Amino acid sequence: MSKGTQSMNLLKKLISACLLNTAVLFPAYAADKDIDIFRSDFVSGKLSWSEVEKRAREEGTVNWFHWGGSEQLNSWIERVVVPKMADKGITLKTTRIAGTRDAVDLVLTELAAGRELGHGSVDAIWLNGDNFYTLSKQEALFGSFADKVPNSKYFEFDQDNPRAQLNLSDFGTPTQAREMPWSGEQYICYLDSKRLSRANAPKDFVELEIWLEKNPGRFTYVKPPHYIGNTFVQTALYSFNPSGQGYKEFQRPITSFTADEFTKLVQPGFEYLKRIEPHLLGGDTPFYPQNQSVNQSLYNNGEVDFACEFGLYLVHNNIKTGTFSETTETLAFPSSGMIKNKNFLAIPKNAPHPAAALVFTNVMSSLELQISKLKDIGYPLGADIWKLSGAEALAAKAAEPALHGVTADELGRLAVSDTNASLVKVIEKIWVDYIEKKSSLPFGEIVAKQIVSN
Amino acid sequence: MRSLSKLQRVAIFFLITGILGPLAPLTIASLAFRWGWPDLLPSIWWWEKRDTLQVPLAWDYIFDPVSRVVPAMQNTILIALCVTLLALIISLPAAKVLATQNFKGKSLFELFLAAPLIVPEMAVSLGMLLVFLQFGLQGNLVAIIIAHLVPVIPYMVRVLTVIYGELDKGMLDQAALLGASRYQIFRYVEFPLILPGILAAALFSILISTNIFLLTFYVGQGQVDTLATLLFSKIRGGGALDPVSAGLTLVIILPGLLFLAFTHRTLKEEVFSGGLNKS
Amino acid sequence: MRQPHAKNGNLKSLLGLIPATVVMLVFFVGALLLCIVQSLGYAPQYGINQFPTFQYYQAFLHDDGLWNSLGLTFYYAVVPTLIGAALSLFLSVAFAKAFKGRGFALFVYKIPLAVPYLVGVSIVILLFANGGLFARFFYAIGVISSPGDFPRFLQNAEGWGIMMVYLWKQVPFMTMMLYSNLLVLGREEEESALLLGASSLQIFFYVTLPRLMPALVGSTLIIFAFNFGSFEVPFILGAGYPNTLTVEAWRLFDDADYARRPEAMAIVTFVTFVSSLSILAYLVLYRRFERKRGRV
Structure with a gap:
């Protein structure tokens, strides 16, 4: 061993000694035996639901971490969910976080500090996509529960039914019932019928290009890496998929592609985005809003004629709160496929009140709350409409807010799956390199670089 | 004039x-x-x-209680008060030494105390989060209070050093000659003399603490709301200002305004001179 | 002032420094050390243990976006510091004079000191967005015909919105620092210069400014350092990309992939390093300038 490596090792040792390991400061929390038994009994179906509810009452509290940026949602939770949980003898404590990431961080930090089963501080998280992928990769989830709570009857979990896809796969990560589908969303566009008539609005990406040439500067999209921007780019890539299969290839993980294959798949779409760039808002110095909030103000100020983001009932909700003009309508764009996904409630492995968390997810997926959420704040059903009885389905239909200019059938027909989470990362980086940074490399090399660096 | x-x-x-x-x-x-x-x-x-x-x-x-503005305001005030009290306890002895003693490496020590003023907030915030993660202390009020000490102490020590520098040492010596105990000297002579300075330093510390966003955001891990973090989560998108954001902005301005109105006379500009001349 | 020198045996008199030193060592120096250690590849909590490695520095130093971001960071830091310093000098001299409503002015100018930067952000959004009040006003009087005609101040790399917020908060701060010095320094020198027949411009440049120099350097230093490392203002009002190094660090720290966190730490370490270096250069230049003028 050379002197260099010796001193290096010494340095390493010194640093490890200096950095107080939390395990030294705090006694390692032994995994709670009792909770371990409860978990395996529940997952294997040995426990009756009334036993779970009884235990939940003893636990008494559930800590839910959710994105707290919507006043409507926050009020609805306090007004509707908190009393419902109180009926079950459980106090619902909510932590409003600016990004779901904070809750995931907390769980992983606690686990890393040895706070195992029963010793965490998070009972349930509202999440999807990346955040679920992270928890799943770190094995930080409670287990398969979603298909075992009583209200799972409203959800399709049948592996053989193709319609179950939205419940079984979250951005390409198999959910394995480790999260409860709670709400859904679809990517839509909205226009002001006073400024742009529905008949003149583009219906797909080809028409958009022609429309933009006639109306330069009247449209833009949110920039990746924001997820709203990523989704727009994905939709364009689907539309120009050379195989004509649309979203299909985009369900595969990145590891199943060679750089060449992936280049062939996405090049036409990216070239299209490059081509329309000079006709977007700002022209020679194109302006891509950072997020949907800025995009909405561009739309409200009349700088663009239509804009796109997630939100099946966005138009309804925003007219209601005064954000959008009364003449705003939903636009089904593009006809090549509008991305739809669900969002979920997950229970972390070290949840301190696992039974209460189970009861919570069951309450949240009850038809009563599903319908109340749909009606009061315009958050789409997480439940699958075909799993409801005739009367239930009618009640759900009756609760649907107005779609403003499109029909549910039309939107349902155009719905396509979201892109695999591992592809999304590569796609956003290609966009930043190719469009934002205007990289001078040939397209194939940009793709190869991003695939390798991933 | x-x-x-x-x-x-x-x-x-x-x-x-x-x-x-x-x-x-x-x-x-x-x-x-x-x-x-x-x-x-x-x-x-x-x-x-x-x-x-x-x-x-x-x-x-x-x-409405649902907005949690009131708890956020309580947190903000509680944090500011605790930070100020702790910072005073820590800074007073340091300021006294700096004002009355000369020692080797004194200017180096002063530079060290001033360093938080010139090190980027982002570096301190992320680093501090790592420190608290080591101790398993992140995400609560205690962590935030400790974190706020770092930007507050440098200002406080400077302001108090100036005050101590102007303190009439003769009076303390006289009291000692007259046989007063150390406690008595502090309680009846020193403390009343420096009280105006302490008040000014305390007010300044409250101002700094209530203004801090990034440290609170990282060390609090999104679990402790203060007025600043509430406003951040409302306007982080940067789109048009909605009524709630506008109202929240006013809610944050108001206590600041009231605070200034009440302390205008104590927060004298003179206190801050000198403090900076030494850098 | 005559100060007794602490002798070696008299270390007891220095005990008062201990509490402050301990807090600063653990929570400030400790924080920075952890940043550095993690940036060098020691982050076992994310399964990274390659200490020491420079790969995380290389990762962003080789990125072509770095120089762009570094340039922007300097630009957003330096421009408002210079403009703010000029405005504050002017205002502080004005404040030292007698005028009607002086008490009111001296109260109002402190308000921005009492509120977070985010309040400034709210105000700038309300007034200077393309659909903001100024754009509406110019539309109403027929100067512009659509919001797009109004110059873009927010969410682009030019960053006027960012600098406006900085100025709104920092002009009062610098004015306060300078004005308080003016108060303490007194006006005798100015008045004797006046008696000798100097013009007010001459008095400002030859008497007032040199005396304010230490305070001016001190406050611009603090302001520059703050702007260089600030986060929330460029995060909300800057372009999503390119943006300052701190926002870039935030993006990496917030990435779903924990393995990118050491890179975020490498960036903040780099920011700290560049900022300290700039401040050092500034101080050296200032010393040299003072020496040339025969002071010090």
Whole structure:
């Protein structure tokens, strides 16, 4: 061993000694035996639901971490969910976080500090996509529960039914019932019928290009890496998929592609985005809003004629709160496929009140709350409409807010799956390199670089 | 003393307008229901829609317990008070030594104490989060209070050093000659003499603590709301200012204004001179 | 002032320094050390243990976006510091004079000191967005015909919105620092210069400014350092990309992939390093300038 490596090792040792390991400061929390038994009994179906509810009452509290940026949602939770949980003898404590990431961080930090089963501080998280992928990769989830709570009857979990896809796969990560589908969303566009008539609005990406040439500067999209921007780019890539299969290839993980294959798949779409760039808002110095909030103000100020983001009932909700003009309508764009996904409630492995968390997810997926959420704040059903009885389905239909200019059938027909989470990362980086940074490399090399660096 | 030139008058006018002027549109924005382009005033006011909707809007939301503005305000005040008290306890002895003693490496030590003023907030915040993660202390009030000490102590030590520097040592010596105990000297002579300085330093510390966002955001891990973090989560998108954001902005300005009004006389500019000359 | 020198045996008199030193060592120096250690590849909590490695520095130093971001960071830091310093000098001299409503002015100018930067952000959004009040006003009087005609101040790399917020908060701060020095320094020198027949411009440049120099350097230093490392203002009002190094660090720290966190730490370490270096250069230049003028 050379002197260099010796001193290096010494340095390493010194640093490890200096950095107080939390395990030294705090006694390692032994995994709670009792909770371990409860978990395996529940997952294997040995426990009756009334036993779970009884235990939940003893636990008494559930800590839910959710994105707290919507006043409507926050009020609805306090007004509707908190009393419902109180009926079950459980106090619902909510932590409003600016990004779901904070809750995931907390769980992983606690686990890393040895706070195992029963010793965490998070009972349930509202999440999807990346955040679920992270928890799943770190094995930080409670287990398969979603298909075992009583209200799972409203959800399709049948592996053989193709319609179950939205419940079984979250951005390409198999959910394995480790999260409860709670709400859904679809990517839509909205226009002001006073400024742009529905008949003149583009219906797909080809028409958009022609429309933009006639109306330069009247449209833009949110920039990746924001997820709203990523989704727009994905939709364009689907539309120009050379195989004509649309979203299909985009369900595969990145590891199943060679750089060449992936280049062939996405090049036409990216070239299209490059081509329309000079006709977007700002022209020679194109302006891509950072997020949907800025995009909405561009739309409200009349700088663009239509804009796109997630939100099946966005138009309804925003007219209601005064954000959008009364003449705003939903636009089904593009006809090549509008991305739809669900969002979920997950229970972390070290949840301190696992039974209460189970009861919570069951309450949240009850038809009563599903319908109340749909009606009061315009958050789409997480439940699958075909799993409801005739009367239930009618009640759900009756609760649907107005779609403003499109029909549910039309939107349902155009719905396509979201892109695999591992592809999304590569796609956003290609966009930043190719469009934002205007990289001078040939397209194939940009793709190869991003695939390798991933 | 000579009077103001025309240009100076214009400059002061712009300064005052630039500070007080925005309060009017902020108030209007907080009372709007719909205020679309190109209206100079809202087309629909909040009170016109107030009764027709089940969801609380604008000020109704802010005053509703659901908005959690009140707990955030309590947190903000509690943190500021604890930080100030702790910082005083820590800074007073240090300031006394710096004002009365000469020792080897004194200027180096002063530089060390001033360092938090010039190290980027982002580096301190992320690093501090790592420190608290090591101790398993992140995400609670205690962590935030400790974190705020770092930007507060440098200012406090400087202000108090100036005060101690001006302290009449003769009076303390006299008291000692007259046989007063150390405690008595502190309680009856030293403390009353430095009290105005302590007050000014405390007020300044409260100002700094209530202004901090990034440290609170990282060390609090999104679990402790203060007024600043509430406003951040409302306006982080950077789109048009909605009524709740406008109202929240006013809610944050108000305590600051009241605070200034009450302390205007104590927070004398003279206190801050000198403190910076040494850098 | 005559100060007794602490002798070696008299270390007891220095005990008062201990509490402050301990807090600063653990929570400030410790924080920075952890940043550095993690940036060098020691982050076992994310399964990274390659200490020491420079790969995380290389990762962003080789990125072509770095120089762009570094340039922007300097630009957003330096421009408002210079403009703010000029405005504050002017205002502080004005404040030292007698005028009607002086008490009111001296109260109002402190308000921005009492509120977070985010309040400034709210105000700038309300007034200077393309659909904001100024754009509406110019539309109403027929100067512009659509919001797009109004110059873009927010969410682009030019960053005027960012700098406006900085100025709104920092002109009062610098004015306060300078004005308080003016108060303490007194006006005798100015008055004797006046008696000798100097013009007011001459008095400002030859008497007032040199005396204010230490305070001016001190406050611009603090302001520059703050702007260089600030986060929330460029995060909300800057372009999503390119943006300052701190926002870039935030993006990496917030990435779903924990393995990118050491890179975020490498960036903040780099920011700290560049900022300290700039401040050092500034101080050296200032010393040299003072020496040339025969002071010090």
